[in-house]
Amino acid sequence: MYRKILITTDGSTVSKHTACAGVRFAQQMGAEVLALFVAPEYQFPVYVEIVPPAYPSEDEYFEAMRRVGADHLRSIQDKSASCNLHCETLVEFSDATAQKICDVAEERGCDLIFIGSHGRSGWGQVLLGSVTNKVLSHTAKPVLVHRLLQNPVD
Template sequence: MYKKILIPTDGSEISNAAARAGVEFAKQLDAEVIGLYVAPEYQYPVFIEIIPPNFPSEDEYLASMVKVGEHHLQVIVDAARAAGLTASVKTIFSDATAREIVNTATKEACDLIFIGSHGRSGWGQALLGSTTAKVLSSCQIPVLVYRMGKQPEPTGTKK
């Protein structure tokens, strides 16, 4: 059925839970997993004549965001390894997250996009926009939307 599945993540707890579920789904199908983190592009300061000394250069920003991407994608790598699956991951820079998810799935010849939904509706979705909704409306590849019944516990909290 599906042999190559794209699993995008933003590093949030909900996204991490969806990524783990996506890997478990891929395991059932013995599918290859591709993890994707879309980092925001570098923003030049509006006060370009006087750049504060603590403002990162473009190279510093790109390097730090690659590390952030590696950190967020590690959830997918670890879950795939534990499931005995092949996984590759990539960080892409763009301010159009949904478009990059669809483009990457197309370029990588993915059969499916497995994406989490934060579950916002109504004004929350209208005001904040929904990457998942944008992917759904602009994609020719099948999309499986993972919605959790309840919010996950934040990592590092004690019970």
């Protein structure tokens, strides 16, 4: 049914549990996995006239975020390998995370987006915003939302 499943992570405990569930789902479907970490774009300091010496350069920032992304994606890669699934990892940069997730799913030919939800509702969801809700409203691709019913423990 699904041949390629996009699994997103932001490195949080919720997304780690979601990613693990996503890999198990991919295994059941016999699908390959595309694991995605979206990092924010580099921000120049706008509050000072000159850049402080300790402030990272654009290149340093991108390299550091690629390392952070690779660390977060490693658990998906390891879980996929233990399930004998092909897994590709990808670190992207965008301040519009939901749109980037949708774009990657389209560009890479994914059949399904597997994404987590903190399970907030009502005002908590409205005030905090939700990447998951934005993905649901910005893509025509199927989206499977994995919701944790209780708080996970690290």
